Amino acid sequence: MLPYSDEQKMIKEMVRKLAKEKIEPLVEELDKKGEGPGKARDILIEHGLLKLPLPQEYGGVDADCTTVAIVVEELARVDGGISMDVFGAGTFVFFVKNFGSEAQKKKFYPMLEAGKLGAFCLTEPGYGSDAAHIITKAVRDDGHYVVNGTKTMASNGPLSEYYLLYVRTGPGEGASGISCLLFEKVPGVSAGKHFDKLGFRTSPTSELYFEDVKVPVDCVLGKEGDGWKTLVFGGGAMRVFGASSQALGNAQGAMEYAIKYAKERKTFGVPLIQHQAIQFMFAEMGMNIEAARSLHFRTLQMIDGGNYSQTEYELLTSSTKAFVCDMAMKVATDAVQILGAYGVMNEYPVAKRMRDAKVNQIFDGASQIQKMIVGRALSKLY
Ligand SMILES: Cc1cc2nc3c(=O)[nH]c(=O)nc-3n(C[C@H](O)[C@H](O)[C@H](O)COP(=O)(O)OP(=O)(O)OC[C@H]3O[C@@H](n4cnc5c(N)ncnc54)[C@H](O)[C@@H]3O)c2cc1C
Known part of the structure; x- marks a missing residue:
């Protein structure tokens, strides 16, 4: 056993048992259907697994990356796709903790606490590995950005209620002109149908369309251009x-x-x-x-x-x-x-x-x- 803390050992054991007893029996059917985690997500929410990295006042235990990794690993021991929501929640909390303003924390932590799902939107139809050349654009207009573009392969895309969206704001070309926006679903955002995939069939993936989406300038995570x-x-x-x-x-x-x-x-x-x-x-x-x-x-x-x-x-x-x-x-x-x-x-x-x-x-x-x-x-x- 690696030198985990007592709390980490306890979480590991609890998740292993939960995965074996409650989640494994669902996997074959969910994989066959290929439409997402179904009831398995309710089990994760019911046992507070999406909240773990949140601060205590939001129902979490301030779980660090090692602890989130333990939970993801134990769930993936029965099914990787079902672990995607814990991975996703861990991702949002990591970004907000490290780059978010106090106002962003106050707005998004309660959504995570309530088990609401977000989408991490980087990949575009023309740019996957070459992410520094994305073309989704956010143009400043009177205290807002107006966003236009298409993202693809977004995990939980069809179910997402908030977005971490990488856009081109400039100034500068390539990586130096990119900003990260964090915002709740607003008019102009829509999802394509979820893809029928080879693997990770228990996690839905889709395109997301942003058409004249108006978001306030204070939704930038960190600073513009960062x-x-x-x-x-x-x-x-x-x-x-x-x-x-x-x-x-x-x-x-x-x-x-x-x-x-x-x-x-x-x-x-x-x-x-x-x-x-x-x-x-x-x-x-x-x-x-x-x-x-x-x-x-x-x-x-x-x-x-x-x-x-x-x-x-x-x-x-x-x-x-x-x-x-x-x-x-x-x-x-x-x-x-x-x-x-x-x-x-x-x-x-x-x-x-x-x-x-x-x-x-x-x-x-x-x-x-x-x-x-x-x-x-x-x-x-x-
Ligand atoms: C199930 C699933 C879930 C996903 N979820 C998300 C998500 O939530 N949010 C999101 O933004 N994205 C998501 N993605 C997208 C994923 O991150 C990209 O698919 C990945 O980064 C690769 O990009 P690509 O598919 O466009 O491949 P491409 O960039 O087209 O590359 C094709 C292949 O060529 C190789 N290649 C590319 N360039 C080079 C080079 N210079 N030298 C050598 N080899 C090279 C790549 O390694 C790859 O094997 C998801 C993808 C999948 C399959």
């Missing part, structure tokens, strides 16, 4: 307590299922697990999961401890995202291999784990983009 700064800092943390935690939980769940299966299934007269080639596959899985867990924890401790240089922050957050998510894809693929033909049947859960692992390698900055950031950081350091 959007990229919020994205580099917030995005780094999100990748770790979000996608990496999901990948870690998913890999652990895939390995555990494959081990149980390999103890039951016999080939050539003995249980599959007694074949050395299969034992070595499990050894690789176990070693890689533990290596990933150590890096993941180290990075979370760095974020929560706050003692790092910018280069170290980028090196460790991006290394963790790429390493853990790529590791999970390999583990899930090997778990499918160990189940043989049953592995590719949707009624066995490892196929879903492989589909979900692929999503984690792509969202929140794909593995290739993380490696570009790691490469850049290394060349600054050495």
